[in-house]
Amino acid sequence: MAIFNRNSVNDTAAASLPRHIAIIMDGNGRWAKKRGLPRKLGHSAGAETFRTISRYCDKLGVEQLTVYAFSTENWKRPADEVEGIMNLLRKYLKDSCAQLAAENVRLRFLGDLEVLPQDIRDLIAQNKVISDKCDGIIVNICVNYGGRLDIVHAARKLAEKVKNGELDPADITEDMFSENLWTKGLPDPDLLIRTGAESRISNFLLWQSAYSEFYFTDTLFPDFTPDKLDEAISWFSGRKRRFGGV
Protein backbone atom coordinates (compact mmCIF):
# COMPACT_ATOMS: atom_id res chain seq x y z
CA MET A 1 0.00 0.00 0.00
CA ALA A 2 0.99 3.67 -0.49
CA ILE A 3 3.71 3.24 -3.08
CA PHE A 4 3.11 6.82 -4.19
CA ASN A 5 3.68 9.07 -1.24
CA ARG A 6 4.61 12.77 -1.26
CA ASN A 7 7.03 12.07 1.60
CA SER A 8 8.64 9.18 -0.24
CA VAL A 9 12.46 9.13 -0.40
CA ASN A 10 12.02 8.00 -4.00
CA ASP A 11 11.61 11.17 -6.15
CA THR A 12 9.78 9.34 -8.95
CA ALA A 13 7.25 7.96 -6.51
CA ALA A 14 6.69 11.40 -4.97
CA ALA A 15 6.31 13.04 -8.42
CA SER A 16 3.73 10.41 -9.46
CA LEU A 17 1.30 11.45 -6.77
CA PRO A 18 -1.55 13.66 -8.03
CA ARG A 19 -1.67 17.02 -6.25
CA HIS A 20 -5.42 17.21 -6.63
CA ILE A 21 -7.80 14.23 -6.77
CA ALA A 22 -11.50 14.63 -7.56
CA ILE A 23 -14.05 11.86 -6.99
CA ILE A 24 -17.59 11.25 -8.28
CA MET A 25 -18.81 9.02 -5.44
CA ASP A 26 -21.22 6.89 -7.46
CA GLY A 27 -22.80 3.53 -6.63
CA ASN A 28 -24.14 4.09 -3.11
CA GLY A 29 -27.71 3.21 -4.11
CA ARG A 30 -26.71 -0.04 -5.84
CA TRP A 31 -24.46 -0.97 -2.91
CA ALA A 32 -27.49 -0.68 -0.60
CA LYS A 33 -29.85 -2.47 -2.99
CA LYS A 34 -27.49 -5.46 -3.24
CA ARG A 35 -27.82 -5.78 0.53
CA GLY A 36 -31.59 -5.26 0.62
CA LEU A 37 -31.10 -1.92 2.41
CA PRO A 38 -32.72 1.48 1.75
CA ARG A 39 -30.67 3.75 -0.55
CA LYS A 40 -30.12 6.15 2.36
CA LEU A 41 -27.94 3.56 4.05
CA GLY A 42 -25.83 3.35 0.91
CA HIS A 43 -25.13 7.06 1.26
CA SER A 44 -24.26 6.58 4.97
CA ALA A 45 -21.76 3.90 3.97
CA GLY A 46 -20.47 6.27 1.26
CA ALA A 47 -19.99 9.04 3.83
CA GLU A 48 -17.84 6.66 5.94
CA THR A 49 -15.79 5.77 2.85
CA PHE A 50 -15.34 9.47 2.13
CA ARG A 51 -13.88 9.97 5.64
CA THR A 52 -11.50 7.03 5.22
CA ILE A 53 -10.38 8.22 1.77
CA SER A 54 -9.87 11.82 2.87
CA ARG A 55 -7.68 10.71 5.81
CA TYR A 56 -5.75 8.42 3.49
CA CYS A 57 -5.20 11.24 0.95
CA ASP A 58 -3.87 13.41 3.76
CA LYS A 59 -1.51 10.62 4.83
CA LEU A 60 -0.21 10.25 1.25
CA GLY A 61 0.43 13.98 0.93
CA VAL A 62 -2.30 14.71 -1.64
CA GLU A 63 -2.84 18.48 -1.40
CA GLN A 64 -6.51 18.65 -2.41
CA LEU A 65 -9.42 16.24 -2.50
CA THR A 66 -12.68 17.33 -4.14
CA VAL A 67 -15.82 15.19 -3.90
CA TYR A 68 -19.23 15.44 -5.56
CA ALA A 69 -21.68 15.06 -2.70
CA PHE A 70 -24.84 16.58 -4.16
CA SER A 71 -25.45 17.93 -7.65
CA THR A 72 -27.85 20.63 -8.83
CA GLU A 73 -29.83 17.74 -10.40
CA ASN A 74 -29.98 15.61 -7.24
CA TRP A 75 -32.99 17.59 -5.92
CA LYS A 76 -35.06 15.43 -8.31
CA ARG A 77 -34.51 12.41 -6.03
CA PRO A 78 -37.18 11.26 -3.56
CA ALA A 79 -37.52 13.70 -0.64
CA ASP A 80 -36.40 11.18 1.99
CA GLU A 81 -33.22 10.41 0.05
CA VAL A 82 -32.41 14.15 -0.27
CA GLU A 83 -33.11 14.57 3.45
CA GLY A 84 -30.84 11.57 4.17
CA ILE A 85 -27.92 13.18 2.29
CA MET A 86 -28.53 16.55 4.02
CA ASN A 87 -28.51 14.75 7.39
CA LEU A 88 -25.17 13.14 6.53
CA LEU A 89 -23.76 16.58 5.73
CA ARG A 90 -25.13 17.91 9.04
CA LYS A 91 -23.54 15.05 10.96
CA TYR A 92 -20.23 15.41 9.14
CA LEU A 93 -20.18 19.16 9.76
CA LYS A 94 -21.00 18.75 13.46
CA ASP A 95 -18.30 16.09 13.91
CA SER A 96 -15.87 18.18 11.88
CA CYS A 97 -16.27 21.20 14.15
CA ALA A 98 -14.71 19.06 16.88
CA GLN A 99 -12.15 17.20 14.76
CA LEU A 100 -10.99 19.53 12.00
CA ALA A 101 -8.38 21.39 14.02
CA ALA A 102 -6.95 18.13 15.41
CA GLU A 103 -6.78 16.63 11.91
CA ASN A 104 -5.53 19.95 10.45
CA VAL A 105 -8.01 19.71 7.54
CA ARG A 106 -9.11 22.74 5.54
CA LEU A 107 -12.71 22.04 4.64
CA ARG A 108 -14.41 23.99 1.87
CA PHE A 109 -17.86 23.79 0.34
CA LEU A 110 -18.32 24.55 -3.35
CA GLY A 111 -21.64 25.15 -5.08
CA ASP A 112 -24.69 27.35 -4.86
CA LEU A 113 -24.98 27.15 -1.07
CA GLU A 114 -27.65 29.83 -0.68
CA VAL A 115 -30.52 27.39 -1.14
CA LEU A 116 -29.26 24.96 1.54
CA PRO A 117 -31.12 24.78 4.87
CA GLN A 118 -29.99 27.64 7.17
CA ASP A 119 -28.59 25.32 9.88
CA ILE A 120 -26.29 23.67 7.32
CA ARG A 121 -25.13 27.08 6.11
CA ASP A 122 -24.41 28.10 9.71
CA LEU A 123 -22.38 24.92 10.27
CA ILE A 124 -20.44 25.59 7.06
CA ALA A 125 -19.64 29.10 8.34
CA GLN A 126 -18.49 27.70 11.73
CA ASN A 127 -16.30 25.17 9.97
CA LYS A 128 -14.77 27.90 7.84
CA VAL A 129 -13.59 29.77 10.94
CA ILE A 130 -11.83 26.62 12.19
CA SER A 131 -10.56 25.60 8.73
CA ASP A 132 -8.97 28.98 8.13
CA LYS A 133 -6.55 28.27 11.01
CA CYS A 134 -5.46 24.91 9.54
CA ASP A 135 -2.85 24.31 6.86
CA GLY A 136 -3.23 20.58 6.05
CA ILE A 137 -5.05 18.89 3.20
CA ILE A 138 -7.83 20.90 1.52
CA VAL A 139 -11.05 18.89 1.25
CA ASN A 140 -13.64 20.42 -1.05
CA ILE A 141 -17.17 19.10 -0.78
CA CYS A 142 -19.35 20.02 -3.77
CA VAL A 143 -22.96 20.53 -2.69
CA ASN A 144 -25.70 21.82 -4.97
CA TYR A 145 -22.88 21.92 -7.45
CA GLY A 146 -23.19 21.83 -11.23
CA GLY A 147 -20.35 22.47 -13.64
CA ARG A 148 -22.63 24.39 -16.00
CA LEU A 149 -24.03 26.51 -13.18
CA ASP A 150 -20.47 27.24 -12.01
CA ILE A 151 -19.65 28.55 -15.52
CA VAL A 152 -22.89 30.56 -15.75
CA HIS A 153 -22.21 32.18 -12.33
CA ALA A 154 -18.71 33.17 -13.46
CA ALA A 155 -20.07 34.57 -16.74
CA ARG A 156 -22.63 36.62 -14.82
CA LYS A 157 -19.94 38.09 -12.54
CA LEU A 158 -17.81 39.12 -15.51
CA ALA A 159 -20.86 40.44 -17.41
CA GLU A 160 -21.70 42.59 -14.39
CA LYS A 161 -18.20 44.13 -14.51
CA VAL A 162 -18.56 44.78 -18.26
CA LYS A 163 -21.95 46.40 -17.63
CA ASN A 164 -20.43 48.68 -14.98
CA GLY A 165 -17.66 49.71 -17.35
CA GLU A 166 -14.99 48.02 -15.16
CA LEU A 167 -13.99 45.44 -17.76
CA ASP A 168 -13.47 45.35 -21.51
CA PRO A 169 -14.74 42.00 -22.94
CA ALA A 170 -11.55 41.78 -25.01
CA ASP A 171 -9.55 41.60 -21.75
CA ILE A 172 -11.32 38.48 -20.45
CA THR A 173 -8.79 35.66 -20.16
CA GLU A 174 -9.02 32.01 -19.16
CA ASP A 175 -7.25 32.79 -15.88
CA MET A 176 -9.73 35.57 -15.14
CA PHE A 177 -12.60 33.19 -15.85
CA SER A 178 -11.08 30.56 -13.53
CA GLU A 179 -10.80 33.15 -10.77
CA ASN A 180 -14.56 33.66 -10.93
CA LEU A 181 -15.47 29.99 -10.55
CA TRP A 182 -16.34 28.41 -7.18
CA THR A 183 -12.98 26.63 -7.42
CA LYS A 184 -11.13 29.98 -7.40
CA GLY A 185 -7.52 29.48 -6.34
CA LEU A 186 -7.57 25.67 -6.57
CA PRO A 187 -5.26 23.82 -8.94
CA ASP A 188 -7.21 21.84 -11.57
CA PRO A 189 -7.70 18.17 -10.66
CA ASP A 190 -4.91 15.93 -11.94
CA LEU A 191 -6.88 12.72 -11.45
CA LEU A 192 -10.68 12.48 -11.65
CA ILE A 193 -12.08 9.19 -10.39
CA ARG A 194 -15.62 7.95 -10.95
CA THR A 195 -16.71 4.86 -9.08
CA GLY A 196 -19.88 2.87 -9.80
CA ALA A 197 -19.32 1.57 -13.35
CA GLU A 198 -20.50 4.65 -15.23
CA SER A 199 -18.24 6.47 -17.69
CA ARG A 200 -19.58 9.99 -17.72
CA ILE A 201 -18.76 13.25 -16.00
CA SER A 202 -22.33 14.17 -14.94
CA ASN A 203 -21.83 17.95 -14.86
CA PHE A 204 -18.85 17.78 -12.46
CA LEU A 205 -15.90 20.23 -12.76
CA LEU A 206 -16.49 20.74 -16.50
CA TRP A 207 -14.09 23.66 -16.88
CA GLN A 208 -11.55 22.40 -14.36
CA SER A 209 -11.18 18.87 -15.77
CA ALA A 210 -10.00 20.02 -19.24
CA TYR A 211 -6.68 18.18 -18.73
CA SER A 212 -7.51 15.77 -15.94
CA GLU A 213 -6.85 12.07 -16.29
CA PHE A 214 -10.17 10.17 -15.98
CA TYR A 215 -10.25 6.89 -14.08
CA PHE A 216 -13.46 4.86 -14.19
CA THR A 217 -13.89 1.86 -11.93
CA ASP A 218 -16.70 -0.67 -11.45
CA THR A 219 -16.17 -0.53 -7.68
CA LEU A 220 -19.22 0.92 -5.93
CA PHE A 221 -18.21 3.91 -3.81
CA PRO A 222 -18.79 2.33 -0.36
CA ASP A 223 -16.34 -0.43 -1.41
CA PHE A 224 -13.67 2.07 -2.55
CA THR A 225 -10.88 1.34 -0.08
CA PRO A 226 -7.42 2.96 0.23
CA ASP A 227 -6.06 -0.04 -1.72
CA LYS A 228 -8.41 0.83 -4.59
CA LEU A 229 -7.21 4.44 -4.45
CA ASP A 230 -3.64 3.13 -4.67
CA GLU A 231 -4.64 1.26 -7.84
CA ALA A 232 -6.03 4.48 -9.33
CA ILE A 233 -2.88 6.42 -8.41
CA SER A 234 -0.72 3.66 -9.83
CA TRP A 235 -2.68 3.88 -13.12
CA PHE A 236 -2.28 7.69 -13.05
CA SER A 237 1.48 7.38 -12.59
CA GLY A 238 1.69 5.57 -15.95
CA ARG A 239 -0.13 8.31 -17.89
CA LYS A 240 1.86 10.63 -20.15
CA ARG A 241 0.40 14.11 -19.65
CA ARG A 242 1.09 16.38 -22.59
CA PHE A 243 -1.43 19.18 -21.97
CA GLY A 244 -1.91 19.61 -25.71
CA GLY A 245 1.83 19.51 -26.44
CA VAL A 246 3.80 16.61 -27.91
Ligand code: FPP
Ligand atom coordinates in the same frame (compact mmCIF):
# COMPACT_ATOMS: atom_id res chain seq x y z
C1 FPP B 1 -24.29 8.89 -6.16
O1 FPP B 1 -24.63 7.52 -5.97
C2 FPP B 1 -24.10 9.53 -4.86
C3 FPP B 1 -24.74 10.63 -4.44
C4 FPP B 1 -25.72 11.36 -5.26
C5 FPP B 1 -24.55 11.18 -3.06
C6 FPP B 1 -23.16 11.01 -2.52
C7 FPP B 1 -23.15 11.42 -1.10
C8 FPP B 1 -22.41 10.87 -0.14
C9 FPP B 1 -21.41 9.80 -0.38
C10 FPP B 1 -22.52 11.37 1.26
C11 FPP B 1 -21.93 12.72 1.33
C12 FPP B 1 -21.60 13.07 2.70
C13 FPP B 1 -20.48 13.70 3.04
C14 FPP B 1 -20.26 13.93 4.46
C15 FPP B 1 -19.46 14.16 2.08
P1 FPP B 1 -26.06 7.01 -6.42
O2 FPP B 1 -27.02 7.26 -5.34
O3 FPP B 1 -26.43 7.65 -7.72
O4 FPP B 1 -25.82 5.48 -6.58
P2 FPP B 1 -26.50 4.52 -7.67
O5 FPP B 1 -26.02 4.97 -9.02
O6 FPP B 1 -25.98 3.18 -7.29
O7 FPP B 1 -27.98 4.64 -7.50
